[in-house]
Each structure stands twice: as structure tokens, then as C-alpha cells.
Amino acid sequence: xxxxxxxKTTKRKTSKKKWARVDGRKPDxxxxxxxxxxxxxxxxxxxxxxxxxxxxxxxxxxxxxxxPKRFSKPNMGILRCRYxxxxxxxxxxxxxxxxxxxxxxxxxxxxxxxxxxxxxxxPRSVIDVFVEIIEADGGTRCASINAAAVALADAGIxxxxxxxxxxxxxxxxxxxxDLGDYEDKNGESDVPVAYLPKNDQVTLLxxxxxxxxxxxxxxxxxxxxxxxxxxxxxKEALKKxxxxxxxxxxxxxxxxxxxxxxxxxxx
Amino acid sequence: MSEKFETxxxxxxxxxxxxxxxxxxxxxxxxxxxxYSNKVGLVNYSKDRVSVIALEGTYTPLVGxxxxxxxxxxxxxxxxxxxxxxxxxxxxxxxxxxxxxRTNFDMTSVLDVGDIVVAKIVDLDRxxxxxxxxxxxxxxxxxxxFIMKITPSKIPRLIGKKGSMINMILRGTRCQITxxxxxxxxINGRNREDEELVVKVIHKIETEAHTSGLTNRIQEYLRxxxxxxx
Numbered sequence: 001x002x003x004x005x006x007x008k009t010t011k012r013k014t015s016k017k018k019w020a021r022v023d024g025r026k027p028d029x030x031x032x033x034x035x036x037x038x039x040x041x042x043x044x045x046x047x048x049x050x051x052x053x054x055x056x057x058x059x060x061x062x063x064x065x066x067x068p069k070r071f072s073k074p075n076m077g078i079l080r081c082r083y084x085x086x087x088x089x090x091x092x093x094x095x096x097x098x099x100x101x102x103x104x105x106x107x108x109x110x111x112x113x114x115x116x117x118x119x120x121x122x123p124r125s126v127i128d129v130f131v132e133i134i135e136a137d138g139g140t141r142c143a144s145i146n147a148a149a150v151a152l153a154d155a156g157i158x159x160x161x162x163x164x165x166x167x168x169x170x171x172x173x174x175x176x177x178d179l180g181d182y183e184d185k186n187g188e189s190d191v192p193v194a195y196l197p198k199n200d201q202v203t204l205l206x207x208x209x210x211x212x213x214x215x216x217x218x219x220x221x222x223x224x225x226x227x228x229x230x231x232x233x234x235k236e237a238l239k240k241x242x243x244x245x246x247x248x249x250x251x252x253x254x255x256x257x258x259x260x261x262x263x264x265x266x267x
Numbered sequence: 268m269s270e271k272f273e274t275x276x277x278x279x280x281x282x283x284x285x286x287x288x289x290x291x292x293x294x295x296x297x298x299x300x301x302x303y304s305n306k307v308g309l310v311n312y313s314k315d316r317v318s319v320i321a322l323e324g325t326y327t328p329l330v331g332x333x334x335x336x337x338x339x340x341x342x343x344x345x346x347x348x349x350x351x352x353x354x355x356x357x358x359x360x361x362x363x364x365x366x367x368x369r370t371n372f373d374m375t376s377v378l379d380v381g382d383i384v385v386a387k388i389v390d391l392d393r394x395x396x397x398x399x400x401x402x403x404x405x406x407x408x409x410x411x412x413f414i415m416k417i418t419p420s421k422i423p424r425l426i427g428k429k430g431s432m433i434n435m436i437l438r439g440t441r442c443q444i445t446x447x448x449x450x451x452x453x454i455n456g457r458n459r460e461d462e463e464l465v466v467k468v469i470h471k472i473e474t475e476a477h478t479s480g481l482t483n484r485i486q487e488y489l490r491x492x493x494x495x496x497x
Contacts, residue, residue, distance in 0.1 A: 045323065063325060063353035077353065116280075118296075118305065123395075125353035153280050156323030156420060158294070158305040161281030198281045198303065238279045238307050242322060242477050 019174060022183060027176045030166070030226055035147065035237035037154040045155025047237070049147035052180055053137035058147040059130045060155040063122040077122030081109040083144060085133040105141045112145050112165065112194035112204035118158045127157060138181035139167045145194050145204070150234050154241075162234050165194035165204060166226035168219040170211055175218055177226045191216065193223035197231045274312050277477075278304040278319060285317045292318025308420075309477055322477055324420030326449040328352050328388050328397040335414060335447030336399075338382045346378050348386065348399055350449045351416075356397035358386065363401050383409040385445055385453065405445070412443070412455030415466060417473045419450035424476040425469065432472070432482055439489040440465050464492060 021027065031052030040046035043059035066072035083105040087096045109131070117127070129151065131144045145165035153159055169179045171187035184190055189209030195202055202224070211219065271283050278284065284295060285302040294306040295317060304310065308319040328334075328350070336350035338358075346358040360368065363377055378384060385406050386399040401407045417425070426433050426446060437444060442456035442465050452469065456462040471488060475481055 044325070064351075065349075065353070065355055122353045153307050154323055156306055156321055156325055156418070158296075159280035160296070160298070160303070160305065162279065196281075198283075199298075235279050235282075239277045242277055 021176060023180060027174055028222060030178045030229055031180065033230065033233050035150055035233060037150050037237050037241050045151045047147040047151035047154060049143050051139065051143040053135060054140055054143045055135040056140065056143050056147050057132050057134060058151040060127065060151045062127040063125040066124065066126040072124045072126065075123055077119040078126045079110050079114050079117060079119060080126055081106045081129040081131060083109060083131045085136060089133045089136045108141065108204055108206065109145055109148065113148055113163050115203050116159050116161050116163050116196060121158065138179055138184040142167050142192050146230055146234060150237055153238055161196045161198040162231060163194055163196060163203065164227035164231040164234060165192065166223050166230055167192040168223035168226065170215060175215060175222060177222050191219045191223060193220060193227060195224055195227035197228055270312050272310045275309050278310045279307050280305050284310055290316035292316045294319035294321050321420040323418055326352055326419035328391065330388055330390060332388045332448040333385065334388060334449045335383065335385055335445065335451035335453050338378050338380050338384060341374055341380060348384060350397065352397065352449065354396055356399050358399040358401065362389065362399060365402050378408055383414065385409060409453060412453050415452050415454060415469060417450050417452065417469060419448065421473050421476040422446060422448055422450060425472050427482055432485065435486060436465060436468055
């Protein structure tokens with residue numbers, strides 16, 4: 001242990017002027033993010049996210065009848081998230097059975113997303129969110145929340161806002177945004193944050209490792225800045241699904257009004 | 268006191284639509300004096316209100332709606348019907364049988380578990396459970412045809428202005444089509460080809476529901492497919 005810390009300090013001294021992250025990013029730079037909505041035709045809503053080397057697919061079902069019925073609430077709906085890592089998502093292979101970690105992340109995801117939903121509109125029912133990690137590269141809980149928010153919006157579930165999530169942390173004495181797997185495992189600290197940009201509200205705040213109070217505050221601010229960037233990417237992803245068709249039909253005539261409720265005549 | 272988008276722009280949940288006092292229409296909500304969208308959709312500003320036409324949506328049952336559902340359970344004196352809402356609908360015996368009956372009546376002789384029914388929502392009870400009825404013309408158990416599902420928010424588009432879209436499809440394909448407001452469509456044609464044509468057209472409507480001039484484009488589409496076939 002002492003050996004490694006010694007090594008780190010010497011390393012920092014020698015490369016103090018040109019400190020770079022393991023993947024060459026700037027300290028406040030996100031990994032490349034790609035989000036796609038509506039990828040599972042049989043689900044009510046779905047999304048796929050690539051955040052760095054993370055690959056995650058999310059399906060949303062509901063609001064639908066809750067089974068077993070005794071778990072439903074008479075005054076509001078329930079959000080149920082299931083976070084699951086595929087056996088091949090990490091090296092070495094991981095058991096597909098749900099672990100303690102999976103349970104915890106399912107819970108924090110539910111708590112992070114719930115404030116964005118109007119659950120009181122769906123009493124006695126449930127909204128199911130299934131998160132499957134296909135490839136993991138650090139910060140999967142944040143990436144999962146980002147994808148789940150897009151999938152919920154894609155399902156047409158009323159939301160107050162999209163939920164954006166991003167981690168910040170400390171690695172080799174520097175505060176950095178959006179930790180990758182290596183920085184996560186070898187760094188000093190990790191702070192995942194989920195954020196509702198409209199209300200300036202933090203819905204998830206966890207912390208691992210050691211930092212001073214000042215550093216922690218800076219880290220949270222850094223993570224929130226990252227969330228705001230991701231928020232824009234999420235919006236784009238939702239609009240992209242419709243953008244392509246619309247661009248092609250730009251020259252069409254006046255918009256047609258929609259008739260709200262009209263019944264089909266049978267012949 | 269200002270509009271933040273143009274009418275028919277695509278908005279996403281949490282987008283600020285209007286700053287200031289205005290009535291909130293469909294799929295919008297007010298927070299701290301401003302109006303926001305709560306769904307993905309097309310924003311619509313009218314004189315005194317702002318609303319969003321949802322592009323994706325779950326079905327909210329309303330009294331008078333025609334729905335297509337599946338009987339999922341039989342309880343004491345009532346059928347439970349899955350109409351893909353947040354809570355299952357209830358069909359009671361007086362709403363299903365148009366004559367006097369005794370308590371030992373065999374309910375499966377009318378509807379059994381797994382049967383598909385076309386029903387009308389006649390009421391929402393005090394827990395907002397939809398109450399169905401199958402007494403009426405063209406309602407009741409379905410014997411033939413198949414079901415396809417689309418997003419419930421696109422049903423108005425499929426029907427069109429005063430039924431213009433659906434009537435055009437009916438004329439063009441000679442199929443029987445029953446549209447459930449819950450996004451389930453019952454199709455029954457004379458042959459497989461006609462039915463496949465309906466499925467193709469409905470898919471096209473679903474993917475292009477948010478564009479303008481759709482009726483004319485669908486008419487053209489129907490014609491080209493038919494020409495290809497002949």
C-alpha cells in the first residue's frame with residue numbers, strides 16, 4: 001500500500017506540468033456520449049446509451065397493473081428499476097444472479113428518477129424500468145440513469161424534467177469529471193450525482209473515498225456542470241427520432257388539425 | 268409573458284413553453300408561474316392556452332371510448348379485461364348480458380379467459396377503474412381477424428379529420444377495421460394481401476404521424492402499392 005502511494009507521489013512530481021488523464025481527456029471533459037431512443041419495438045419506451053465504453057440498454061414498461069397486487073399503493077404508482085449486469089459485461093465473467101451491488105444501484109436509481117415523475121397520476125399501478133449493462137466501463141449507474149430518463153420520456157410517461165447524471169472525483173490529486181473505469185478504481189474519490197436541471201435539484205449524491213470539504217463541494221459543482229451538458233445530449237436524442245422524417249417532408253402544405261376523439265365507422 | 272417555441276416545434280419533458288400567465292392545455296404543467304411540457308410532443312400555442320400534442324403516450328381511459336381488450340380473469344359476477352391501461356377494466360354481468368339471468372349463470376358461455384372483446388367504456392368508478400359494456404352494435408366477443416398495436420397517442424391521426432384517414436384506408440383495402448382508443452386495432456380482411464396492406468399503411472402513419480399533409484401522402488402510398496401489385 002505504502003509502495004503504491006509513494007509511486008504516485010513521485011509520478012505526480014515528475015509530470016506536474018503536463019498532467020493528463022489516462023485517456024487524454026481534460027479534467028472537465030466528458031467521455032463521448034451517444035444516446036438513441038426507441039430501440040426496443042416491443043417495449044413501451046426504450047433507450048440505448050454509449051458513454052465512453054459503457055454500453056447500456058434500457059426498456060420501460062407501463063404504467064401497468066402491479067403484480068403481486070399487495071405491493072401496489074392505493075394513492076400513487078410505483079417506479080421499479082432493475083439494474084442488471086450481463087455476465088460478459090466485465091472481465092472476469094460475472095455471475096448473472098443479482099448481487100448486493102445490483103440491488104443497491106436499482107434502489108438509488110429508483111430514488112434518483114422518482115422525483116421527475118408524476119406517480120400520483122397512476123394509483124395501483126407500476127412503471128417498470130429494466131436496465132441491462134452490456135459493457136461496463138465505470139460510472140454505469142450514472143449512464144443508466146441518463147438512459148432511463150430518455151426511455152421514460154420515450155414511453156410517453158409524464159415527467160417534470162429529464163434526469164441527468166454524471167460523476168466527478170479525485171484522481172492523482174486532481175478533481176476530474178466523468179471517471180472511467182481505471183480512474184474509478186485507482187483514484188482517491190468518486191462522487192456520482194443525479195440532477196434535475198429545471199429545478200436545480202440534486203436527486204442522487206453518493207461518495208466514495210476521501211476528500212476535504214472544499215474538494216467535495218467543488219466536485220459536486222463539477223458533476224452538476226457535466227449533468228447540464230448531458231441534459232442537452234438527452235434532449236437531442238429524443239428529438240432525433242422525429243427529426244429525420246420531418247426534414248424530408250419540409251415542403252408539405254399547411255398543417256392538418258387533429259380531431260381529438262372520433263370513432264371509426266365500420267363498413 | 269412570452270412564447271419560447273414556435274407552434275409545431277418538437278418539445279421534450281421539462282422544456283419551458285411559456286413564461287407568464289396562460290391556461291395549461293394537454294400534457295403541460297405549471298411550475299413557479301411558468302408552463303412546461305411533460306411529454307415528448309409538438310407544442311401548440313393558441314390564443315389563451317398552450318398545449319402539447321403527445322408523440323408518445325400511454326392510454327388514459329375516458330368515458331365513451333371504444334376499446335379492444337382481452338379477458339384476463341373471471342371473478343364473481345364480473346370479467347376482468349386487460350385494455351393496456353394502468354389498471355384493468357371491469358365488465359359486469361348486467362353490462363354483458365341483455366336478459367335476466369340467475370346467479371348460477373355460466374359466465375364462460377359469454378366470455379372466457381383469453382377472449383378478445385370490443386367494448387365501450389361506460390363509466391369510471393370512484394377509484395377510476397374503467398367499467399365496460401358490450402351491449403350495443405358491433406360490440407362483444409371477437410371471432411376472427413387479428414390485432415395490431417400502435418402508440419395510443421397516434422390514434423387520432425389514424426382516424427383523421429372526421430374519419431377522413433380511416434375511411435380512405437377502408438375504401439382502399441376493403442378490410443374491416445375496428446380502432447380501439449387504447450392503441451389496439453382489430454383488422455379483418457377478405458384475404459391476407461389486403462390485411463398486409465392495412466398493416467403497412469398503419470405503420471407508415473405511425474412513423475410519420477407528426478408530419479403535415481399525411482392524408483395525401485397515404486393516398487399516394489396506397490395507390491403505388493396497389494399498382495405494384497397489379
